[in-house]
Amino acid sequence: MTNRRQFLQFASASAASLSLAPLLRAAETTGGGSAPFKISLAQWSLHRTLRDESKGLTNLDFPRVTKEEFGIDAVEYVNQFFKDKAKDQKYLSELKTRCDDLGVKSLLIMCDGEGRLGDPDDAKRTQAVENHYRWVDAAKFLGCHSIRVNASSAGSYDEQMKLAADGLRRLSEYAKPQGLNVIVENHGGLSSNGAWLAGTIAKTEMDNCGTLPDFGNFYLSRGKEPKMYDRYKGVEELMPYAKAVSAKSHDFDENGNEVHTDYFKMMDIVLSHGYHGYVGIEYEGGKVSEYEGIRLTKALLERVAEKVAKG
Secondary structure (H helix, E strand, O other): OHHHHHHHHHHHHOOOOOOHHHHHHHHHOOOOOOOOOEEEEEHHHHHHHHHOHHHOOOHHHHHHHHHHHHOOOEEEEEHHHHHHHOOOHHHHHHHHHHHHHHOOEEEEEEOOOOOOOEOOOHHHHHHHHHHOHHHHHHHHHHOOOEEEEOOOEOOOHHHHHHHHHHHHHHHHHHHHHHOOEEEEEOOOHHHHOHHHHHHHHHHHOOOOEEEEOEOOOOEEEOOOOOEEOOHHHHHHHHHHHEOOEEEEEOOEOOOOOEOOOOHHHHHHHHHHOOOOOEEEEEEOOOOOOHHHHHHHHHHHHHHHHHHHHHO
């Protein structure tokens, strides 16, 4: 199966050290002057604005703001902002029309709050799988390529891998005839362990089941002394299965660099795996406004792309 082969290839290559050479090879494959990757906007970047009713911004406005305010023409939705609209054809048609009129591409829907796909209880796991069906259908209607889900479970390392792989496989089987991917973000717990998540995806043996590596969500546990998984190692482990990438950002220095993640090093890893798709801006900081944080992240990604293009 595709995922098993990918996993074996990854395992044999993971010991290799990172270098600039893979970055340059990736740049060469993009053709004369073309960008090495594309930029999209994750809706979570505007979650505070969307939740503040005084701002007057709704999910239907998201494509327009993305295009007019930031010059970005691809969006990644979060189901929390239209949770009751998954089966509302009138609403989805309006959203699709607005995207089409603006020339904005809908890429994926990030799905939360639909149950644990790796729940140890068989009935609850099945319910979680079925709860996601409506989002697969909505994503298909909007023209997305994927839904992003979580791989939450409970039990030992191996038990959670087995349970999560089961739920993900069943959901991927539903999504595959519709041409949709089911992708998992490192999003806390064992899912933030790159080796565990890569192994779980391989275990599904579904080529439409993959990952959405996030630069910052490598919290194995939170609290006063959070336990972190190495973000660069984690992204390296997840990239063989990546069907999207999330450029998480929080804070910036005086030169416009993200202080927690070396974007040049991180994008070296991303591009070394031959990935040239969309990289989604996901600003979560609080020191500058959401709008400014998005602009700073975009400018940083553009500087990375420029350096790669120049070689």
